[in-house]
Amino acid sequence: MANKASNAILAKARAMYGHRLTPEDYEALAACRTLPEVASYLKNHTAYAQVLSQMNPAFAQRNRLELELHHEYFRKQAALCRYEMSIGQDIYRLFILQADIQQLLTCLRYLDSGRPGDYLFVLPSFLQKHTQLNLYALASVTDFASLLTALEGTPYYSRLEPLAELKDATNRLTALAAPALNGMVYDELIELFKHASKGMQDYYRRWYDLHMLPVVWRTKRMLGSHAQESQKRLRLGITALPVKTWNDLLQAEDGDAFVEELMRTRYGKEFRSIEWTRLDEAAGQLQFMWCEKNLRFSTDPVVVLLCYLELAKNEITNITHIIEGVRYGLPKEQILDTLIGVDYAA
């Protein structure tokens, strides 16, 4: 049964990847002048036709378009995880956890900005059936205390409750809560690692490193040699880099020194193989390339599943960048330069 399900994921993920946006699609989208044009193109020329079937492009709004795209991503997750559950590695729990944390952080961002009620309008109601959160209760919060009340009975309460005692936490809730909430993801990962295949472990170690390296780099660029805060956030149980390597990286004086040290790590060769100016964009590009390769050649079904979802998420990120670019009237070439994994005729 496991083998049949494994083959099913391999075939389905690769078939679904075949419906991705082409470079021509990206060029056409980047050339759009208005949001209705973007919505109309996605609806009439791409695999997003089904999820946008209920949307009238003439009335397309950014919020709704992005919500529907995330709905499509969530639908793909669910479709593939139906197969994944049958082979014993329950990473679907991890996906829901990540989705919940993203919603909590979004709600906190709106609280920090003094517009808590606006969270209603970005709330993805399609998550309501799967999440542990009462999303509509989140949309009704007016301050941190009411947020905690809405989280009672959930695992998130205990992570955020200590923040209530902090002084001067107002307007900084997101920054304070993010490490605690993201820590839940890493805890879940470490738990999953106990039963995970080597392929899945490799994927998540690399995923973690390519996520944390830019975080530390940004800290170094802005704050210089302050290693302690970054040290606290590291989860050495997940990373693929040795402890000594991380120590060397964290001791870097500034962003440039950090990059020099990075080039001496196992990721150095990869970073040197591409042209880049910002480390976070380069990390995204490398992750894209790795996922595309392993989607095609890996025989580990979970790795193929994870790679496909990473690529699908990247596509939605690209479309979001296009929507922003169109909204702000950027020229097509400038929009295309922000996209990851898109080869276009310059």
Add this chain to the structure above:
Amino acid sequence: MAVKKRKLVQISGPMLQLDSFLQACCADGRFEPEQAMRYMSVSLGYATLSEENPYPAIVQHLEDLAGQIGQSLTPVVKNEEITADEANHLIDEVSAQLHSLYTVRQELLEQRKMCVEGAERYSHFKVLNVNIEDVTNCEYVAVRFGFLPLVGYEKFMAQYANDPYILFMPCEESAEGYWGVYFTPKQKQREVDGIFSMLYFERMIVPGAAGTPEEIIRNFESNVQILDQQLDEISAQVSAIWQEQKEPICRAYQAAQKQAEVFALRRFAACKGKIFVYVGWIPAADEKQFTERLEAIPNLRVVVKESEKESSHFSIISAIKKRFSDRSA
């Protein structure tokens, strides 16, 4: 494969007779023209004709005219010639007759479209048993008609169902959401419009009308019937014009088609001043018939390459050409 014997002929005469020659001798396809300039020395001062063929455009205009009327052009028994000016004059005359009718028809079609769209828009609000004019002219309450998608409706119900300044009345439910109306005090209009915009409300501008939606729809439908009658009358008038002009138009079309083909053959001729020269191949068996036809056209001179010595070179080339054309056929 046996090659039929052919003879090369050279015809010369006044330019005025070129078209007559082409129609009499070339139109049947048995005469194979060659570029006359290939057989003439450049020093003689001849040149090919460089003219724009006016007949394809006329053919197209006539086809467009018939297409506009919704009729087809049929062949006529009598073959006539027509000049480009005569054909254009006929086109202009018929177009002028139809122009005013088409203008009226266009206006009627636009009015019909407005009525159909109006009926369709109001069809979603039939349950509203109130006079629309009274509702839209309220002094203190703003009214908005439109469509609220399901995703927005759920958020509305979660957050604003008990808001005292908003009343949303669903009128028709579909799989995608609700057609309905929302009411709000005019003082709160901008804020509430913003809320519904964020809930993805698709506002619909309904045409101003008196009566309940049911009555309005009935009025629109009766208007559509009246307009359809008027459109039928226009169509009848157009048909009458067509019946009157059909034969001249079809004759002109047939003539223009034929003259377009003949005109195209003029480019093989070599001309100098008022004299033309034309060169081509005819089947040897048709020589007598060909020359007899030419004799009917005044002032033409024909030279047929009689001897084998004179025609052998040309025979070999044309035989090779013929062999290749037969293989590719």
